[in-house]
Each structure stands twice: as structure tokens, then as C-alpha cells.
Amino acid sequence: MKTKEALINYCLRLADNNLILAQRLAEWCSRGPFLEEDIAMTNISLDLFGQSETLYTYASELMANGKTADDLAFKRNERQYFNNLLVEQPNGDFAFTMVKQFLFSTYAKTLYAQLMESNDAFLKGFASKAIKEVKYHFRHSSEWVIRFGNGTDESMKRAQNAINELWRFTDDMFVMNETDEELISTGITFGADSVYTNWKFTVDDILREANLLLPEDNNVVEGGCNGIHTEHLGHLLCEMQFLQRAHPDAKW
């Protein structure tokens, strides 16, 4: 695989993670448990939509085939999305959404800290910018996880259920394919091993503070970076892409 092709795939992977999670968070709009939290979730969503647009724009410039950032967001099929399985999972209850956000924001924060050393000037700039936003998301979701775990029996039960259900999708964030091989060899990315170590350290730390446990049985599911998804992504895309499919190239 050529470096340019790998870089395009990698940017799509990062962009798709942000876009799909942003779309999930936007589903909470007007349905949040209380007003401030409704605004918090849609604010986080907005940051992630913005980050995905920046990445799609760069990917479209590298492609140089006339495709725009909007084409990349709205005109691909399920198998052409490289996001991780975690972010496409349905929202569930508020505890479920926050546990999902916590697992992802910890990952994004760790990954971007590493990408700030990339020798690709765009990725380096993107990571330095995005990490400032992601730290807010990390703090917000971590604090909720700790509150749930130490709150009522009900909040603890719901947070623990979310960990049990979502944990099997976390390995997927650290799967590497030929895209990673090519980018590691050229110093653009650095591989998932040290990201995993740092991510696991922080996750363990927060879960300990929340008195929540990792599930013992873990039926690992993987495939996001190769375009293999759970059944939920198709339904999400169906709603998100409706307008562009019904009225192609419609402008706001």
C-alpha cells in the first residue's frame, strides 16, 4: 500500500469515529436528562462534527478526485466506513452513553497525544488542536462514570451494565491493518501498542475510583478499521444520509 493511500484511509478512520459518535450524541438533542446535560452532549457532538469535517477536508484534498468533505461523510456505504465498533453502538440510557463516551474520549486523548509527534504536518496540527477539546470530553464523561459508580444502587447497576456490554468492543480500537503498517514505517503514526498501554492505565484508574469492575467473560468483536461493522451502523447511516440520498448535492 502506498503512503498516500494509507494516509487517506487513516484520516477516514479518525474522521468516521468522530462523525459517527457525533451523530449518536446528536440523537440526545432535546432528550437529555436535564437541560445543562442536553447542552453538554450536543456541545461535545459539535466538537466531534467539526473535527470530522477537518479530517474529511484533508482526505478529500489528498484524494484530489473532485470528492468533497460532504461526499465522504454522506455518500459512502457501510463497508466503506472505518470507524470503531464502539462509537456506532446505540445510546442506551444516559449511563450507557457516558460510559461509551468515557472509553472513547480516553482513547482519543491518548491517541492525539501521540499524533502530536507525527511527521505529517496536518495530522500534527490536527492532534494539537483536537486534544484541547477532547480533554474537556474526557473530564466530563470520567466525572459522570465516577459519580454513577459511587451514587445510588441504580446508577451503579446501570454503569456496570454499560461496562459489561461495551467492553467487548474496546479491543477493536487497537486493531491494526496494512494502513498502520505503512504509516508506522514512514513515521506518520506510531502504532496502537503504546496507545493501548496508556489508555488501559487511565481506564483502570477511573474504574477503580468508580468502584466498577471489568467483565470476566469477554466475547471480543473486531472489524471496524476493515469496514466490518455491527448491525447498528447501517441504521444510523440510513437516517444520517437520508437527505443526501433523496436530494443528491442539496445545499443548505
Add this chain to the structure above:
Amino acid sequence: MVVANNSDLTEKSGNAGVNPSSESFLWNLLNQIPDPDIPVVSIVELGLVRGVKIIDKLKAEVTITPSYSGCPAQSVFTDDIKSLLKQNGFNEVEVKVVLSPAWTTDWLSNDTKEKMRLHGIAPPENEPEAEALFCKQNKVKCPRCGNTNTHIISRFGSTPCKALWYCNYCSQPFEYFKCF
């Protein structure tokens, strides 16, 4: 690339006598464009314009940087830049976006912060590291009565750059422009 020098920018309007092919003419023009969300300060004062260049007499290039990645104000002021420069004789205007160095509220001058305060928005003050959990935030001064007997309601507010606070002394909610 020329970087904003705030002392040059305090004079609004008054372009008469300034050479229209000079970069300071461009900076002055851009300093007239208000931020769409906080119209009491300009996009130059917020540090969103990172550079200007006149390619030839009729072509200008403006470099901007986003505040927050998803901030919808960016597309609004991008259009504002293009239309204002076109009204002022540039028939080709290119707006470039740079991500590095990442935008920071450290670039706001004291004058700009004071304008925000007078508008009812508490300006950014020293804050603990963004990722510190359950960290007690320094008390933010109420922009109306100046009292520090205040508390945070939500770190996320009406725009990405603001948090929601409450003054216990004058019993009013207020917005705080986050350190970033």
C-alpha cells in the same frame, strides 16, 4: 505572514490616507468584522485572523484559525471577510485555514477581555488543567457586580467557547469565556 499586532488595531475605521495596497489597511478592515457570537469584539481581537497577504493589488489572502473545531461562526465570518474585502476593491479573496499553532485564549489582550466583561461575559482567567477531575475551579468574578461569590452551573454553554456560571451575590446567571 504578518501576525496581528494589537497596538496597530485599536483604531477602527479611519482608513483614509492609508495606502490601500498595504497590509495594515487589510488588518484595519478585518478589525471591523465582529465575531458573530460576541459582536463587541472583532475576529482580529479574538486572534482568529493569523495573517494577511496582498498578492497583487487586486488579490488578497487571509489566513484564519478555528477557535473550536465545530464552531459555526467560522463559516459566517469567512463570508464576511470575502464580502468586505470585495467591497474594498479586492476582486479575488482567498481565505486559508491553519490549525497550528492551535488557537488559545492566551492571545486575548486585556482590552479585549475588558470589552467582554462590559458586554456581560466573564473573560477567561487562570484555570486548572482541562483534564483534572473534580478539580475546584478558581472563582470567576461576576461580570456585573464583580463579586467572586459565584459557582459553575455547566462547563458547556450556549456556544462552544463559553461555560455557564451563577453569581450568588446578585442572583444572576452569567456566561464565562473558557480558558482554552
